[in-house]
Amino acid sequence: MLNQAFMLVYFFAVLFFATNAGLFFSWIDRKLTARLQWRVGPPLYQPWADFLKLLHKEQIIPVGAYGAAFVLAPFISFASVLLVALILPVGGIPPPFGFVGDLIVVLYLLAIPGIAAMIGGSASANPYGSVGASREMVLLLSYELPLIAALFTAVVKTGSLQLAEILNYQLQNGALALSASGFVALCASLLAIQAKLSFAPFDIPDAKTEIVAGPYTEYSGPLLALFKLAHATLLFVCSWLVATVFLGGLVVDFSSAFSLVQSLAVDAAKLLAPLLFFSVFKAINPRAKIDQALKWFWLYLTAFALIGLALAFVRW
């Protein structure tokens, strides 16, 4: 019973924390991009204000759309991101939702937001939605290969498919990113996740100047708000995943007040580091074309990630 109560508390804590942290991360991203582009950028409360504003806007389901899939898509997207946040471990807190082989489950769950966008876009009966869905899918299958190779590098290094075990391994042996293979895998996974977030240069599925908003073209009001929230949470969750697998993981040390503050500061730095990469890389790159992205991911990044995997086998 106590265990269930703890799980319930953990669930709501993660729900609250991950969404708000996600909105905060999206603010950092927007502010940073703005400063890099010599603009002022939004105030801190802007993502929350945007979310609440969208909740109160009217919403339209266009003629010819398949309503059920159209409405459900953003909920499925959000629920899958939330599940990933529940599974990701924090050192020092026993992971209530982690289990053996959860890395593979996380990998699959992280594909669901993309699938939801495709289903939603296809169901909207909008040709831009269809084009966006097609691009989303091509992008997904291009980055998935190097991402899998990069994450499996961590599996080979640590000998475990469980995130909590990967974290423990790093607590004892130092962060994976400090080894040659780990560093290669880190770089590969950062670039693959850049595409997962559909950040420039891989903002191809919802390319604003080309296909309106791709799969999201017909979304408005609360449904769009939910998609945006899911995307912001995804930004946070992806940073968390990178921090967990390659940067030594998040640890909360309760042994003394000082060590608590210190560990939290280190955790924040580990979470912000991937975000910084995503944001800056986005700000300084123009959009690629979908065939360029496919070629680039399959030929170059996959080869790069496989080098990492090979290095892991020779224990570098």
Place this chain on the structure above:
Amino acid sequence: MDNCLVMLSIPVVPALASVLIAALKRASAIRDALYLVGALAPATASAYLLYAISVLGVSAPSLPQAALLQLAIDPLNLISLAFINCLGAVIALYSLEHVEAREVWLHHVLVLLTMSFASVAVLAHNYVVFALFWLFCTLSLFFAIRLSLTPEAEKAAYKALLILLAADVGMAFSIAYVALTYHTLEIAPLGQSSAPWWAIGLVVCLMAVSAIAKAGGVPLHTWIPDVAAEAPTSITALFPASFDKLLGIYKLAVVCYVIASISGGWCVAIAAIGAATMVVGVMMALVQKDIKRLLSFHAISQVGYMIMGVGTGNALGLIGGLFHMVNHSIYKMCLFLTSGVVQRATGTKDIDRLGGLAKKMPVTFACALVAAMAISGVPPLNGFASKWLIYQAALLAGAQNPVFTIFAVVAAATSALTLASFIKYIHGVFLGSTPSSFEEVRDAGPLAKLAMVVLALLCIALGLFPGLAVKYLFAQPAFGLIPEPMHIEATWTCCSIGVFFSSWAPVFATALALASILLGLAVYAWVASPRPIEPVSEGVKPFVCGEDLLPVFTGGHFYSPLKELLKPLYGIGERGGFDIAYMKVAKAFKPLLRSPKGAAAFLLALYLALLALSVCAALWGGVVG
């Protein structure tokens, strides 16, 4: 003894029913009743046996050793037996209303006979009985394809027959060799003998090749797309999607772990065939425009997972491979049935001419979506559970031999490509814009709906309770065949089986996800309630930047960037790829194989002669011994 009768009734009842149907021929209520009883009775009997043996622990029935047939149930063939009959019954339900076949009675007879033949084949513990009924399954596939109304069916039927027969003749050679060397026809481990190692290796190889050809592994897969495109839907859903997997992978497991005991390089070779099959299948599927061909290439690609699972050489992989075999039979059957419903309703299977059918046929769409997500391995459906086991098994084998880790990466990437291909199917057929000619389209009839819903529910149930399925169905045969070495638990925590049962708990995760979705919908309803959803009838058209025309983006164009990138490879596929190689082989035998009919007769005669030789050898051995 009672259970022994139940076991015997499984092949006998459908065979009797088919004889009666053949006598009746004409459409009538009696014929339909016979068809249903003939299919449902063995399904019930096999489900009962499955429950009694696996769950209650009743001892498995077998005929006395002296009886010629040597039929017996063991933990491994129980799986195939149960699903052959249950899925056969689902096909009977589906095809009761409508069959796109020339002669309906013959279709029914063939379906029932195949259930019976396949049951005997998996039950047989005697090489010759097994080989005979294995051959009968191939022959009924051949005749079933020819029931189709399309002119190309004849060609597809001969192609399937020739490839399968050629592979089976190899098996007949090895059976004859075993009979000559060991003087026994019992399917049992090949013990010590004076036979040279390479001869034993060849025997195992030939048997494995015929199993892989049946299941549809590369390079012997090319008959499947042609069959799928031409044969009646129920036949496609029965044979390449389901029975051929349940037979082929069962036999591969028998060859690898009962007859031989593979390890090392053998494992790598089999897993490599699996990986190649996955990639070839899925890459070809991505660019198909005919929905049935698209599905058939996945029937090939998914076999790769099963072969790879068997090839990992550890119990976890065998569990995963067998589990995937069952899962695939279920969701691929469901997908083929949806494609049949769509084809019948719209008169086309060209993805470019389909679209927006979700509103017209909601039940078919829901079933197709569930099955498509299951085959793509989206949690919490059944395809995910078995793929998850196979990845773990491959990574486990990778600890000894790194090449398995590469195979695991290939498998995981194939899963993403599978998803891609099914997004195309779902989008191109059920979502997107609706062509105006489909205004009158109706959903399937009640029995066809029932068949599809049963299959979709099975996908969900096996996905939610994989632990139970593994515990009662797959763990016993796998651990019986491959005793797990102890050191694994020390290095790889993921594979101690005790931990496994307590791990991936999809019920809980799904409940959580559903709860959060419902919570979200409640909040959404509350937020949106002052401003109700804009009624569709008011007519807000999709936003296309003020253009008049609605440009239609059909499923066929989904992966043109991919096709462009891999142009040289696809060029080979389009020119006939593996078929060219067969043609070259066939040319060498030209005097013998003047016509497909002659070639089939020659192979058939050779096959039967080899089996007769084996019987003689075994009998002679008995006399001498």
